[in-house]
Amino acid sequence: MSQANPAKDGANSGMGEALSSYDTETSRAATSRGLSWRQKAARSSLTKALLHPAITLLCLLILFALIFFGTLYQADHGLFEAQKKFFGYGFVLIGGFFPLPAASLVIWVLSIQLAIMMAFHLPWKLNRIGLWIVHLGIMALLMGGFITQMLAVESQLTLAEGETGHFTTAYHEHELAFWETQGDTNRVYAFDESMLKPDRELDLEPYHARIKVHAYYMNSDAFTTRATNGPKYINASGIGMLEQRKPEKEVTQNAPGVIFTLQENGKADKEILLYGQELQTLMLTLDGKKVSAQLRLKHYPLDFSLHLTSFIKNVHPGTDIPSSFESYADLGEGGSTRPVKVWMNNPLRHAGYTFFQASYAQAQGMANKSTFAVVTNPGRVMPYISSLVVFGGLLLHFLIRLVPFIRRESAK
Amino acid sequence: MKTPSPVTAVLLLVLAASLAPAREKSANPGPDMDRKFDSLFEASQKPAAGAAAGTPVEEVSGDAMPSGHPDVSGDPHAGMGMGPHGHGSMPSLLPDIGPVPAGSLAKVGALETVPVLHEGRLKPMITYARHMLLQFSGRTSYEKLSAIQVMAKLLFTPELTGDYRIFLINNPEVAEALGVVPEKSRRYSFKMLEKALPKLQELAEKANAVADEKRDLVQKEVLRVFGNLVEFVNITRTFSYALPNPIYTVKLPETRQQLELQPDVTRYSFWDLMSSAQAIAKILEGIGNRGEAERTPMEREIISLSQAMYLNSQSLHPSPFRIFPISPAAAAATGQPGWVSPAEMVAVPEQLQAYHKELNAWSGAAAAYRSGKQEEFDKNVAEYLGAMENRAYEQLSETHFPLEVLYQKGEPYFWALVLYWFALLGCFSFFLTRKRWLYNASLGLFLSGYAIHLVGIISRIIIMKRPPVTSLYETFPFVAAVSILAALFIERFNRKAIGLLSASLLGVILLSIANRYAAEGDTMKMLVAVLNSNFWLSTHVVCVTIGYSACLLAGAIGHVWLIRALVPGDESKPERLKEIAKMVYGTLCFGLLFSFIGTVLGGIWADQSWGRFWGWDPKENGALLIVIWCVIMLHAKHWGYVRNRGMALGSVFGAIVVSLAWFGVNLLNVGLHSYGFTQGAATKLFVYCGSELAFMSIAAVGLQLGWGSKPGPGKGPLSPERLGPAA
Secondary structure, three states: OOOOOOOOOOOOOOOHHHOOOOHHHHHHHHHHOOOOOOHHHOHHHHHHOOOOHHHHHHHHHHHHHHHHHHHHHHHHHHHHHHHHHHHHOOOEEEEOOOHHHHHHHHHHHHHHHHHHHHHHOOOOOOHHHHHHHHHHHHHHHHHHHHHHHHHEEEEEEEOOOEEEEEEEEEEEEEEEEEEEOOOOOOEEEEHHHHHOOOOOEEEEEOOOOOEEEEEEOEEEEEOOOOOOOOOOOEOOOOEEEEEEEOOOOOOOOOOEEEEEEEEOOOOOOEEEEEEEEOOOEEEEOOOOOOEEEEEEEEEEEEEEEEEEEEEEEEEOOOOOEEEEEEEEEEEEOOOOOEEEEEEEOEEEOOOOEEEEOOOEEOOOOOEEEEEEEEEEEEOOOHHHHHHHHHHHHHHHHHHHHHHHHHHHHOOO | OHHHOHHHHHHHHHHHHHHHHHHHHHOOOOOOHHHHHHHHOOOOOOHHHHHOOOOOOOOOOOOOOOOOOOOOOOOOOOOOOOOOOOOOOOOOOOOOOOOOOOOOOOHHHOOOOEEEEEEOOOEHHHHHHHHHHHHOOOEEEOOOOEEEHHHHHHOOOOHHHHHOEEEEEOOHHHHHOOOOOOOOEEEEHHHHOOOOOOHHHHHHHHHOOHHHHHHOOOHHHHHHHHHHHHHHHHHHHOOOOOOEEEEEEEEOHHHHHOOOOOOOOEEEEHHHOOOOOOHHHHHHHOOOOOHHHHOOHHHHHHHHHHHHHHHHHHHOOOOOOOOOOHHHHHHHHHOOOOOOHHHHOOOOOHHEEEEEEEHHHHHHHHHHHHHHHHHHHHHHHHHHHHHHHHHHHHOEEEEEEHHHHHEEEEEEOHHHHHHHHHHHHHHHHHHHHOOOOHHHHHHHHHHHHHHHHHHHHHHHHHOOOOOOOOOOHHHHHHHHHHHHHHHHHHHHHHOHHHHHHHHHHHHHHHHHHHHHHHOOOOOOOOOOOOOOOOHHHHHHHHHHHHOOOOOOOOHHHHHHHHHHHHHHOOHHHHHOOOOOOHHHHHHHHHHHHHHHHHHHHHHHHHHHHHHOOOOOHHHHHHHHHHHHHHHHHHHHOOOOOOOOHHHHHHHHHHHHHHHHHHHHHHHHHHOOOOOOOOOOHHHHHHHHHHHHHHHHHHHHHHHHHHOOOOOOOOOOOOOOHHHOOOO
């Protein structure tokens, strides 16, 4: 406030000084006797260097540039590529030549600065309470983002009317799955695509076998012929060769492929090729058991089941403009079922899962299909809370500044 | 008029159908030509749906007899195989009415409140008429005719509308490609374009095969023009059941007498004959199995007429014009959308009786219009309205037609814009002359403009039963209103006309954009499912747009600061500049508050509908850019990296960021928010950004060089030499 704090420069006065300097206050407080640990820490040259405002402003400017150019990049290359390029921990070459640190790096620097600032620097004063709340909220928002990035799982479930779903499917992550059918359940043993690195050896424990990965392609073309002198692979669809391709703009359109050797004790090695777009599953006999193998979109088993009874699409009268999409389903758990309805802006929440009405398919002579986006996200509530906190803080801070201003101006 | 019982109407058409094969040859005198138009209209369905703002044009088959004329016709034109507007070898697509005298009426106000179901919404005909004309011509009137007058002409005297230059072709390349001599006014008549229809169809088919986002401007324009022509033809055929048609020429006086037709004319409409259905059916039954040779001339004529009626009833053109409410049960049974067009009504014989009163009223209105009988016209329309209201009172009770008619006729945004212009001029004059009365006058003008502006926004909220912002178009008046409110708040504390100047500047710019944008189609559309949520529309969208408003206002005040700083002034100048800088700062704080909460609410909405809080969608990124820019400015100011000048420059840059986030991202054609149709807007946006950046650089350099820092040679109006470098 202008009364408490002499203006730093002629320009800073009155309302123009709403976010006035706390550097000045801290240093003033420091001249009085008996420094607290907080004040001592704030005065250390390390803290000062770490909290240098130029770093903060530079980081914010870089973030601004990254989002701007990332958005342009996304239009041409798709979201997945843009996120990989601009949101990682490395460096981005803007326009092919100007290097900038990628967003995660920048956000970490800002978060650390924020933490230090809150720990040592921001003064404990009543008229700063708004700023405290704002920055605490920002902290929580960033933490929520981190939790979501680390722990949230997004998948989907497509059901035709009359079908029951027991698991959801990833959008684009694949897995190398082996399973044997026992009654009406499958016992599955699967490796994430992230584990399929060349020359890596993986144990296929239940069948006392080993896998040696030769190649994993995120996107590839399959050929029924095989390269001259190349090995002859075992494959259910007669694929003889894979060739790597540049990943697609839409990551869901990638067709991955894997080539590996299956080693069993006392048996000849098997050279196996699996392709992500295959309809057939490969049947193997392992350890005397009938085992299916497939490179498929990752499955996430559910502890309950969802049975789609009907899907309804409504349109505005006399047009093709949809006014709502509605799925009616039965949720089955522990022997009992209950009817549920999922529609636009009104998801189904159950056991940590959230089912959103995402898409549909209708065709003449076929049962309607409904697609749900399925999300589990332990950090889900964080943005709700933190944004409320930030908003409250901003409002409080601006009111603290604005009310005296209006009073003063009205008095004039 | 006599009333045909439903049984006879059905019987008549069944009897006629049984005799139909014998007639087919004569009903289609130009088979090649007919096929051509069949394909034209079949092919037109898709582009019409896409380009003409999604108008559903179902089953638009070619008129089975566009130039059909019975053998018995005594009409001198009949042998030519075309209407009076035929061009050489090609019959016109306008309804063939023949040389029947057509008058007109100037007062068609009775039509204004007729409910029309169009694009999923029940609207008064005036809205529909204005939207249609705007979509065709980019204007809401044609010469001295208002939209509703043009609509009346299209409906009741379609044969006279071929010369109206109401088709706007923005792109001269399109006109050239069609072999039409480009007009300076860029507006063409149906007759001028009709010759080029086959070519246009070919181009439209090609353009239609291209994915929506990959179409270039020419292709978009081709589709738009083609869709407009199809819609035009469909409108002109709306009441063809009630208009005279050469195929219903009755040559023999005894036939006229037998069927109790009006004796003094020879050419009738489908509806005239349908009113004599009983008599016709009786004669048809009387003929029984008698052979061709044993029939009297009158019987032959009546057979021809009934067969023509049958074919005609099956091929009347559905129009976008749905004015007959049908019961939900009937709608479900026939798969119709609750309201049907006259042609769809006439095609179902069972409905003729039930809707006789309405159909008859329209037929009477058409006749009254054509013969220039005002009272009869008004009476018939009122009769229709009365009958229709009985059926649809429930649906109508949810509408606000009087308000909507007032909104459409009053054009509040236009008048607000006019007043803002005057206020802006007044403001400038005040700055030059410092006369207090000028200030008061512009404030008065401005406030009246603002009141009208608000009335416009509130009317839309009431009419559409939706929050104020649901489409890109609606953001313009709303952002203008909010930023003006903030500017007036500033003006309240600082009566130096700075707030007033910024407010009228923003009002003029934003409402002008809104008016331009309105020309691209219906601004009161229904919403797709995901947007169909009043709660989120009224929280997220409103907050984000308030954020836009504040940042734009800050930018506008920033301009004022820079210009004042560049211009030499008296000793009070530094103090003035400081005050203006304070306004910029305060407005930016306000902008940050609302941009932030709006962005976050958007995240929460996304989390509720799609399961992710943040998805790096371009529109989300745009909103985030605004937030980050405000944060940068406030922190830079706090730490002393920027002062007043930096704030002013930064706020101008902030306005660029807002413009990019607001509609720049819509040009990227990706993401979930790509709903805004922004044809050709890219260039304007680039020009805007470019000129703002240039302004910023010049101002920055100029201030660095010390322009405007010396006091000028005294008070008074600015002279050009005082703007030069003073350092």
